Amino acid sequence: MSNNGIQIPRRLPLLLTHEGVLLPGSTVRISVNTPRNMQLVKSRLLKGTSLKSTIIGVIPNTRDPDHDTDDLSPLHRYGHPASGVLLVLSTCLFTVLSIGTAGLAVQVVGSNWPKPHYTLLITGLCRFRVTALLNERPFPLAEVEQLDKLEQFSPSISLEETERDGELGALSQAFYTAALQLVDMLDMSVPVVAKLKRLLDSLPRETLPDVVASMIRSSNKEKLQVLDAVGLEERFRRALPLLTRQIEGLKLLQKSRKPRPDDERRVTERTRAPSGRQFSLDDEAGEEDGNDFQVLERKVHGVNMPEASLKVCLKELKRLKKMPQSMPDYSLTINYLDLMVELPWDRNTKDRLDIGAARVLLDNDHYAMDKLKRRVLEYLAVRQLKNTLKGPILCFVGPPGVGKTSVGRSIARTLGREFHRISLGGVCDQSDIRGHRRTYVGSMPGRIINGLKTVGVNNPVFLLDEVDKLGKSLQGDPAAALLEVLDPEQNHSFTDHYLNVAFDLSQVLFIATANSMATIPPALLDRMELLHVSGYTQEEKVEIAKRHLIPNQLEQHGLTSEHIQIPEDTTLDVIRSYTREAGVRSLERKIGALCRAVAVKVAEGQKVTEPKHESLDGSAQEARGQNTAAPPERPIVIDHVALKDILGAPPFEMEVSERLTLPGVALGLAWTPMGGEIMYVEASRMEGEGQLTLTGQLGDVMKESAHLAISWLRANAKNYQLTNMVGGPDPLDGTDIHLHFPAGAVTKDGPSAGVTIVTCLASLFSGRLVRSDVAMTGEITLRGLVLPVGGIKDKVLAAHRAGVKRVILPRRNEKDLEDIPANVRSQLDLVTAGNLEEVLNAAFDGGFARAAKAPENPRVTSKL
Numbered sequence: 003m004s005n006n007g008i009q010i011p012r013r014l015p016l017l018l019t020h021e022g023v024l025l026p027g028s029t030v031r032i033s034v035n036t037p038r039n040m041q042l043v044k045s046r047l048l049k050g051t052s053l054k055s056t057i058i059g060v061i062p063n064t065r066d067p068d069h070d071t072d073d074l075s076p077l078h079r080y081g082h083p084a085s086g087v088l089l090v091l092s093t094c095l096f097t098v099l100s101i102g103t104a105g106l107a108v109q110v111v112g113s114n115w116p117k118p119h120y121t122l123l124i125t126g127l128c129r130f131r132v133t134a135l136l137n138e139r140p141f142p143l144a145e146v147e148q149l150d151k152l153e154q155f156s157p158s159i160s161l162e163e164t165e166r167d168g169e170l171g172a173l174s175q176a177f178y179t180a181a182l183q184l185v186d187m188l189d190m191s192v193p194v195v196a197k198l199k200r201l202l203d204s205l206p207r208e209t210l211p212d213v214v215a216s217m218i219r220s221s222n223k224e225k226l227q228v229l230d231a232v233g234l235e236e237r238f239r240r241a242l243p244l245l246t247r248q249i250e251g252l253k254l255l256q257k258s259r260k261p262r263p264d265d266e267r268r269v270t271e272r273t274r275a276p277s278g279r280q281f282s283l284d285d286e287a288g289e290e291d292g293n294d295f296q297v298l299e300r301k302v303h304g305v306n307m308p309e310a311s312l313k314v315c316l317k318e319l320k321r322l323k324k325m326p327q328s329m330p331d332y333s334l335t336i337n338y339l340d341l342m343v344e345l346p347w348d349r350n351t352k353d354r355l356d357i358g359a360a361r362v363l364l365d366n367d368h369y370a371m372d373k374l375k376r377r378v379l380e381y382l383a384v385r386q387l388k389n390t391l392k393g394p395i396l397c398f399v400g401p402p403g404v405g406k407t408s409v410g411r412s413i414a415r416t417l418g419r420e421f422h423r424i425s426l427g428g429v430c431d432q433s434d435i436r437g438h439r440r441t442y443v444g445s446m447p448g449r450i451i452n453g454l455k456t457v458g459v460n461n462p463v464f465l466l467d468e469v470d471k472l473g474k475s476l477q478g479d480p481a482a483a484l485l486e487v488l489d490p491e492q493n494h495s496f497t498d499h500y501l502n503v504a505f506d507l508s509q510v511l512f513i514a515t516a517n518s519m520a521t522i523p524p525a526l527l528d529r530m531e532l533l534h535v536s537g538y539t540q541e542e543k544v545e546i547a548k549r550h551l552i553p554n555q556l557e558q559h560g561l562t563s564e565h566i567q568i569p570e571d572t573t574l575d576v577i578r579s580y581t582r583e584a585g586v587r588s589l590e591r592k593i594g595a596l597c598r599a600v601a602v603k604v605a606e607g608q609k610v611t612e613p614k615h616e617s618l619d620g621s622a623q624e625a626r627g628q629n630t631a632a633p634p635e636r637p638i639v640i641d642h643v644a645l646k647d648i649l650g651a652p653p654f655e656m657e658v659s660e661r662l663t664l665p666g667v668a669l670g671l672a673w674t675p676m677g678g679e680i681m682y683v684e685a686s687r688m689e690g691e692g693q694l695t696l697t698g699q700l701g702d703v704m705k706e707s708a709h710l711a712i713s714w715l716r717a718n719a720k721n722y723q724l725t726n727m728v729g730g731p732d733p734l735d736g737t738d739i740h741l742h743f744p745a746g747a748v749t750k751d752g753p754s755a756g757v758t759i760v761t762c763l764a765s766l767f768s769g770r771l772v773r774s775d776v777a778m779t780g781e782i783t784l785r786g787l788v789l790p791v792g793g794i795k796d797k798v799l800a801a802h803r804a805g806v807k808r809v810i811l812p813r814r815n816e817k818d819l820e821d822i823p824a825n826v827r828s829q830l831d832l833v834t835a836g837n838l839e840e841v842l843n844a845a846f847d848g849g850f851a852r853a854a855k856a857p858e859n860p861r862v863t864s865k866l
């Protein structure tokens with residue numbers, strides 16, 4: 003490379019860098035982050051348009067005085083003239099002549115994240131000496147003298163000079179020969195080596211010391227010595243030993259290693275790095291990050307990953323080797339490789355497949371849930387017989403707090419596998435599942451890969467919690483990403499965007515949970531086997547509390563049964579009056595509240611009795627004085643009074659019958675993702691023009707049910723002797739009707755309130771009271787038929803919880819009654835109805851319709 007024709011400006015802005023030494027003829031990447039250097043880049047390189055404005059002076063190994071409070075670097079102590087610049091800048095006196103390299107900024111790359119930062123690519127042109135410092139701020143500006151004279155670089159002159167000066171000629175010849183020898187030892191197929199060989203042939207010999215010293219392994223101090231050598235002879239003298247040492251080192255390396263085909267290439271590739279990091283030809287000890295590389299490299303080779311992944315890792319390792327540390331990509335690549343070596347490509351746990359033990363474990367962990375446990379055992383049994391079972395993915399659907407998540411955990415324990423829960427509620431970005439591409443800032447792998455990294459084995463149990471609450475957004479549909487994860491035919495080559503190589507998920511056991519299947523995307527639903535878990539009966543809840551919740555809570559609060567006792571009827575009281583839920587979560591919380599209250603008492607008692615080491619006897623009480631609390635008698639039994647003291651007044655005491663004291667009120671049953679619920683329907687009428695007003699946040703289907711109900715009643719008004727307010731035959735004549743569904747803030751929809759609306763309106767128009775202990779559900783048709791509805795078990799359990807005695811259900815739902823626990827069935831009068839007449843007969847005391855005149859058994863079916 004010749005700078006023939008380029009005369010550097012007399013005034014040069016100075017870039018002070020400690021990132022390496024720029025020698026004429028070499029190219030270095032320098033990161034810019036000190037204030038002075040930033041200023042220089044902004045006002046000279048980014049604004050200037052002429053070629054001259056891109057020439058700057060690079061003074062090596064000098065730190066920004068603003069930030070430099072350390073001792074001078076060793077180089078300064080060795081007395082390198084560059085120290086003069088430091089002195090100059092801090093004292094504003096210019097006394098020392100410093101040598102630097104004038105360089106051409108060929109590229110400026112900037113980023114603002116995480117903080118403003120530039121990287122310069124600078125090609126060294128020639129040496130200069132600072133003759134006067136003109137400015138210190140905003141960046142140093144100096145008057146300079148060009149040292150490498152232009153004519154010195156002309157090949158013809160250099161030839162003459164070589165001939166003239168025998169010693170210089172000999173030196174340059176020796177240097178040239180050594181450089182050739184070095185190139186011969188390297189792999190010519192590597193582009194940088196080929197380029198070096200070309201340069202050796204084409205460059206004037208005078209430039210060789212600089213060019214070669216910048217490419218071979220040499221410390222900054224050695225490079226500075228070459229830079230300081232203004233005289234050509236001196237420069238050859240200083241550079242030659244470096245070159246010889248390099249050759250010797252390479253020889254030694256080749257001898258000491260088993261010859262491997264990629265050896266030379268690997269070694270050589272480091273020479274390619276034209277950056278501030280100055281990689282060397284010798285890759286043995288001594289380099290700052292050498293160890294990191296080697297550790298990472300060893301790890302990559304040590305992990306038994308598929309060939310494709312290994313290839314990617316090796317490629318990334320290569321990239322890393324030639325990357326300057328200051329590049330943002332550097333740490334990203336390190337993170338990526340770290341993840342790759344940490345992933346459990348071949349680590350797994352051995353399955354414990356013992357159905358007997360599994361049954362015991364599942365029974366011990368969970369009370370009831372027989373259907374679910376049976377299916378899980380079947381699943382495990384098949385797995386025992388055929389280890390490579392593909393699918394199905396089990397999905398537990400049911401109200402909150404019924405133990406779906408904890409069954410998942412039990413399955414993992416039964417199998418002896420690791421357990422990992424991935425909560426999908428509210429996830430609306432598909433990169434949450436699949437990760438971000440590495441090109442994005444802040445990219446990371448998705449939850450599946452992260453989960454695998456966390457558990458450290460490739461066959462864990464993954465619980466995909468709340469699949470029904472997946473969202474959708476502009477960032478894509480996470481459900482679509484899950485399709486691939488859950489499909490046994492595809493998931494052996496699941497590709498996370500961040501990883502960008504396939505990972506085999508076929509050994510992972512996926513279990514999903516959901517509160518409602520209505521909102522699970524259909525394609526996802528298709529891949530899963532649904533197992534419904536409905537709410538518990540009161541008796542089951544009492545058992546669960548006794549066997550699991552109370553012991554768990556006692557343990558969590560540091561109590562034992564010596565401290566507290568919660569009798570069964572108290573538990574029942576809590577269930578009836580303090581909770582209204584399908585699951586047992588708030589029951590667990592209430593028991594927790596009881597435990598906390600007792601813990602306070604126990605702790606108080608302990609504190610007082612501690613000094614005397616006596617607990618409950620009378621003498622201790624005397625010794626405590628008057629202000630201290632009396633120690634609790636143990637165990638503290640939580641009776642009804644204590645319960646009220648601790649939990650306050652029961653929130654659910656209102657009896658159903660209290661609400662049904664006026665005509666025009668009926669009790670319906672609704673299904674929500676939280677389980678079954680009772681639902682009141684209220685109606686009133688007033689003078690008007692036959693308008694129907696509906697309130698209570700109703701959906702379209704429910705509004706239509708209301709219209710159906712009114713039409714049917716109007717059509718049958720004569721049969722049932724329904725009248726308007728003044729006794730006319732059309733109930734709507736001169737009358738406005740208002741139907742309201744309390745809990746007005748909750749949106750309601752669905753056809754199953756049809757029968758309830760009819761009953762409520764029949765009560766309003768007839769002026770008769772609906773039985774106070776009856777609840778109902780069923781869809782209606784215009785002709786008065788009652789159609790089946792869903793969620794029967796949950797609805798019946800809700801009615802039972804609310805103290806209802808009779809439940810009216812569609813006849814075609816009879817088959818669902820089998821699911822209802824026997825004790826609930828025996829306590830309820832379950833009436834099935836095929837048409838509305840049967841419903842009304844069952845809902846009113848003494849029957850409805852013509853039966854008002856001649857009372858019949860309400861359950862006798864109509865002849866209609």
Ligand SMILES: Nc1ncnc2c1ncn2[C@@H]1O[C@H](COP(=O)(O)OP(=O)(O)OP(=O)(O)O)[C@@H](O)[C@H]1O
Binds near residue numbers: 404409550551
């Ligand atoms: N049959 C049961 N036997 C013993 N404990 C139970 C049973 N059912 C629920 N539990 C307990 O109830 C608590 C709540 O259960 P869990 O968190 O598994 O509910 P969930 O159905 O997953 O709810 P969500 O849908 O809100 O996630 C847990 O502490 C669990 O141990």
